[in-house]
Amino acid sequence: MTSNKKSRITSYNKWGYIFLIPFMVVFVVFQLIPLVTTIYNSFFENYMSGLKQVGPNFIGLKNYVQLLTQGDLLKYFKNTMIMWIAGFIPQILLSLLLGAWFTNPSLKLKGQRFFKTVIYLPNLIMASAFSMLFFTLFANTGPVNSILVNIGIFKEPYQFMSHAGTVRGLVAMMNCLMWFGNTTILLMAGMMGISDSLYEAAEVDGATPTQIFFRITLPLLKPIFIYVVVTSLIGGLQMFDVPQILTNGTGDPMRTSMTLIMYLNKHLYSKNYGLAGALSVLLLILTGILSLIVFRTTAKDELK
Amino acid sequence: MTERERKERNSVHARRAVAYTVLTIISFLCLFWFYVLFINATRSNGELSRGFTAIPSTHLFENLNNLFHGSLPVLRGMLNSLIIASLSALLSTYFSTMTAYAIQVYDFKLKKFLFTFILAIMMIPTQVTALGFVQLVRNMKLLNSFIPLIVPTIAAPVTFFYMKQYMEANLPSALIEAARIDGAGELRTFNSIATPLMRPAIAVQAIFTFVSSWNNYFIPSLVLSSDNKKTLPILIAQLRAADWLKFDMGQVYAMIAFSIFPVIIVYLILSKNIVGGVTAGGVKE
Numbered sequence: 220m221t222s223n224k225k226s227r228i229t230s231y232n233k234w235g236y237i238f239l240i241p242f243m244v245v246f247v248v249f250q251l252i253p254l255v256t257t258i259y260n261s262f263f264e265n266y267m268s269g270l271k272q273v274g275p276n277f278i279g280l281k282n283y284v285q286l287l288t289q290g291d292l293l294k295y296f297k298n299t300m301i302m303w304i305a306g307f308i309p310q311i312l313l314s315l316l317l318g319a320w321f322t323n324p325s326l327k328l329k330g331q332r333f334f335k336t337v338i339y340l341p342n343l344i345m346a347s348a349f350s351m352l353f354f355t356l357f358a359n360t361g362p363v364n365s366i367l368v369n370i371g372i373f374k375e376p377y378q379f380m381s382h383a384g385t386v387r388g389l390v391a392m393m394n395c396l397m398w399f400g401n402t403t404i405l406l407m408a409g410m411m412g413i414s415d416s417l418y419e420a421a422e423v424d425g426a427t428p429t430q431i432f433f434r435i436t437l438p439l440l441k442p443i444f445i446y447v448v449v450t451s452l453i454g455g456l457q458m459f460d461v462p463q464i465l466t467n468g469t470g471d472p473m474r475t476s477m478t479l480i481m482y483l484n485k486h487l488y489s490k491n492y493g494l495a496g497a498l499s500v501l502l503l504i505l506t507g508i509l510s511l512i513v514f515r516t517t518a519k520d521e522l523k
Numbered sequence: 524m525t526e527r528e529r530k531e532r533n534s535v536h537a538r539r540a541v542a543y544t545v546l547t548i549i550s551f552l553c554l555f556w557f558y559v560l561f562i563n564a565t566r567s568n569g570e571l572s573r574g575f576t577a578i579p580s581t582h583l584f585e586n587l588n589n590l591f592h593g594s595l596p597v598l599r600g601m602l603n604s605l606i607i608a609s610l611s612a613l614l615s616t617y618f619s620t621m622t623a624y625a626i627q628v629y630d631f632k633l634k635k636f637l638f639t640f641i642l643a644i645m646m647i648p649t650q651v652t653a654l655g656f657v658q659l660v661r662n663m664k665l666l667n668s669f670i671p672l673i674v675p676t677i678a679a680p681v682t683f684f685y686m687k688q689y690m691e692a693n694l695p696s697a698l699i700e701a702a703r704i705d706g707a708g709e710l711r712t713f714n715s716i717a718t719p720l721m722r723p724a725i726a727v728q729a730i731f732t733f734v735s736s737w738n739n740y741f742i743p744s745l746v747l748s749s750d751n752k753k754t755l756p757i758l759i760a761q762l763r764a765a766d767w768l769k770f771d772m773g774q775v776y777a778m779i780a781f782s783i784f785p786v787i788i789v790y791l792i793l794s795k796n797i798v799g800g801v802t803a804g805g806v807k808e
Contacts, residue, residue: 231629231703231709232629232630232631233631234625234629234709235625235626235628235629235630235631235634236625236631236633237625237709238621238622238624238625238629238713239622239625239626239637241618241621241622241677241678242618242619242621242622242641242677242678242683243678245618245674245675245677245678246644246678248659249656249659249671249674249675249678250644250647250652250675250678252655252659253652253653253654253655253656253658253659254647254651254652254655255655256654256655256658256659257651257652257653257654257655259655260654260655260658313549316545317546317549320542320546325535326535326538326539326542328539328542328543328546332795332798334546334549334550335798336791336794336798337550337553337554338549338550338553339794339797339798340553340554340787340790341553343734343738343786343787343790343797344738344783344786344787345737345738345740345755345756345759345782345783345786346738346740347738347740347756347759347760348755348756348759348779348782348783349556349783351759351762351763351779352556352560352779352783353556354763355563355772355775355776355779356556356559356560360572362559362563362574362575365574365575366575369574369575396552396553400553404798428538453646453648456648457648457650459650459740459741460738460740460741460756463740463760464740464759464760464763467763467764468764480650480741483650483653484741487653487654487657487745492654492658495654496654499650499651499652499653499654500651502648502650502651503647503648503651506646506647506648506651507646509646510645510646513646514643
């Protein structure tokens, strides 16, 4: 009887493997194999010179050397980081402020559902369409210039697309608009996890709202705060749709808004598989290190 | 004491006033662009060139009609986007639930390892494997096919993680035991007992998968190149690359509105699920 029961349990448990088959097969075919071939490609010289195919010839780490010493990789990395930081700082400040307000028990804000619905809305919008919208709105003949000239801020239309500062600023603004709602909701989940009794005790002791925010909310929010910063940084490294559509893939003016993934995309289209591979691997390593930080901090949090 | 209480109440009132003011400004900043988009989609090219007004005009259907009969295969693009996004949502949620079920319900040797493994691959960005992916798709003769955009969503670690979290709280093992005693097979138990209980989680994740597939631009633009296969984001990029100054601007706005407003309408209907769903599985408290 017992052995019969035992064998039935093990026969149930083999279904664990069976149910994992679809995930594993798809993962191996569409993610693992592409990952391996991408890494493999990075060690080969393989590109189109005009209509002539060069390679593939094994050249070791030369693609990496070329990327890091010759190309504009560092410039594009800098562009990506500038646009990410310029969007992320207002994004995180706004999210902290709104999160603190929404979760504050003494404020009791009304209409929270409406505000949350509104601030989350831009996150679901097609990034490419949103970017195209900004391109038309900020064009020389577009409505923003029309408004600015009408109310007398500018005498003539300002050429938003011809200045590095405004193109980067627009990309940062779009990223901030698209992501601050999401960040607010994540931070709120963390803030609501902080016990009310801590706040009450602080209020009884006569702490001001500002003191409460900096002395209680922020320190206790640290794990989720790090999670938000690092995942946003990983997302920032993948920045593509918005600047790609806004500048039509050129990263103009003077490639000051060209991001790493736009650079990768260029190599993929021109079929320079060696450099594209090496660039992918560098991005993978960077993302891996950042993910490790996330795992470390969340794991530490769970141990407590 | 009453003095202090009054002071506190005043300070709460003042802070509330500040909060409402800031929230109103922020909401305005979020909605302003879509308002302008709506206004401009209703205006003709001639009206648009005369500068901005805040009042909608009457040319919305004319613009849409011109767009549908124009050079961009917009309706076809929407249909393609719909097919890819719906099938992705369906496959991704069903198989992610199945994967989570395998880890949650059964005990087997590699369980812990596989769980950690799936979590570890969660952060690999799709862009990083794009090169190998496109080569593979070309070798499989699947360029210009929807399959390489739909099938890979079966392995979705983020959706899996959400389902696993939800299952921990909402799938009593007693129910599964009962189904087994009644002689139901494992696949049947999963399909008729587990998936109905998971319906709320499946709905939330179906929405998220649908939206991210609908908005996806990078990978589809590498896979799809023939006109009758293109999705909306690719057509948007094509519109951007065109010599748009020669374009009828009414049509340009209509095209953008056509890509954005369906999602906004669906979002407003489902917003309760979506906003609540952002954190429900993603973040542990």
